[in-house]
Amino acid sequence: MSTLHPASVPYRSISRSINTGFLFFLVGVFASPGGAGTNILVIGGMVAVGIALGVVYEIAYYKRFRYELTGDTFDVASGVLSRRDREVPLRRIQNVDVGQNVLQRALGIAAVDVETAGGGQTEVTLRYVGEDEARRLQRRLRRGEATDEAEGDAEDEDEELLFELQRNELAVLSVFTIDPGASLLGGILLSFASGFDPSTLIPIDVLESDLPGTGLIAIAWALLLFALAAWVLSAALTFSRYYGFRLTRVDDELHYERGLLQRYSGTIPLDKVQTLTIKESVPYRWVGYGSLAVETAGYAPGQSGSRGAESAVPIAARDRVFALARSLEPFGETDLETPPARARERYAVRYVAVLCLIMGVGYVLAATTAVVQDWYAFAVLLFAVPLAAHLKWRNRGYHTGDQYLTTRTGFWRRTTKVVPYYRVQSVIYHQTVFQRRRRLASVTADTASSASFFGRAATAYDVDAEDALELQRTVEARLQQRLQERKRQRTVGRWFEEVASEDDRDDPGVGRSSEDST
């Protein structure tokens, strides 16, 4: 049984003290008698109590936390008030992530997160273990079995560098990424920095005196400044997050590292890959870039809690992205079949309908109120409809390969998904009323990838209805076929193993040496 790193007690205590201390500070402020406002002694006392409680809790937590790597499970016993014993089967583990911020690096500790399939949250988190121990665990847990100590050295040798983020790629990524959290922070920062009252983000009176123009122009200025601050902050965050991004391959798993202030590293087991997603958003596409996300059932790598899916390769030249994707799953050429031309009419009709609806509402408003006047302003957009419909149609399509289904959709964020047939969980054919009128239908190949909870599963949109039925049958048939093949391979493999072990029994000497070498 192993324990956490001793340095985790002071570190956790400090971070918890800051939290509980702050909470007690707030409570103290509110609890202390009003008027005179703050009684330093009361507040100080409560803060001290908060810190003491935090430290006591952390010591108990440290004392109680035990983990052990057995032959085929990872056992964790934890919990101060309510105790919990867990046994995670090693073959169910999907990802193992290691994270370290600046302070943790100085202390030589790291956080380990172990992810299993299903469930939105991390199965096991170790806060914190030593750096070496973290790396050892990361290797061992993914090996699928506890191996000898001697193996450690051999690991690093066959590490193959797949991808390294270039400086210009990082620059493009930072400039074009919009972080929603950062934009909020940027706004708050701006309101503080310029001495605004943070409770009112756009105080007109201050704006009018400080900035050129009045009224609407002032608001426009404020918005511009807000956007600028958000953008700069977002770029800085992205830069720090992806600084020094490296992707390496060790045997059958990917290993990534990234981060400037907070260093992350994680593994992506290749035999658990559900879907490859290649995204080429409009600004990237213009400069010939794209991104690649490797989805497993646990979660997409690097994705942590609220921040949503991050990519396995955040940005790279298009050819590199495709080459890398093919080295993971050799899906070959993809000549996509675009939807039939009548799908294009459908998109045009849809856009015209939306525009008409907007103008209709505008007309009603213009007729009854004085706020809206130029209700016909949107009519100009009607000229853009044919182009928009064409672009949407152009960027959709699917391809059924021998082993992979490829689907593509989206003009602004063109998304190509590659799904191995044997990962498909169910095949869903759906046809709306409007699709039925044009004899079209869509087919979705659902996988266990947790990214499709948030994004969309691989879907071939607006296929000819007959072809769609055929596509559904094909995917299902290929799934069965691929499963059979894999089963056969496995049984043959097992047979070889049995034969080999029987040979070993005949000659114990050979048996031992072969065991040592594997």
Place this chain on the structure above:
Amino acid sequence: MERLNPRVRVVWLLVAGLRAAMLGGLLVGGAATVYLTGIWENAPQLLVWGALGVAVALGIVRLAIAWRRYGVWRFEVQDDALYIERGVFTRVKTVVPYVRVQHVDTRRAPLERAVDLATVVVYTAGSRSADVAIPGLTPERAEELREELRRLAIESEGEDAV
């Protein structure tokens, strides 16, 4: 292709009726509040009648959809997959290979118990079809189907579920 037990219509109609009544109550209640409290001065009486009309129309549409749903719904226990067809407006045809079935449940809501019906729920590891449900089965048929699916799922013996 197997059809559902016709009694399932009773369940669907009742559920649709209840939902429509709730929505209608909200609509008409809201309109009546606006009319009576004078938030909108000189509100036309037409408002309340209009709300009532809309509520009734929506209710009728919902009931019609619930009635129609029975005609569309069908399923089949095929050789290596469960096949389901459903959807009044959006036609959905789902194929769930037995290899992917994680577990199978039978479920009986109070309304279903009242008309002596049950629902079989099939779980996969997929995110989209995490629960494929076949409603409107007699308890015996539900039990039998669950057993059958379970047997087929075990026989097809997938390696890893995901």
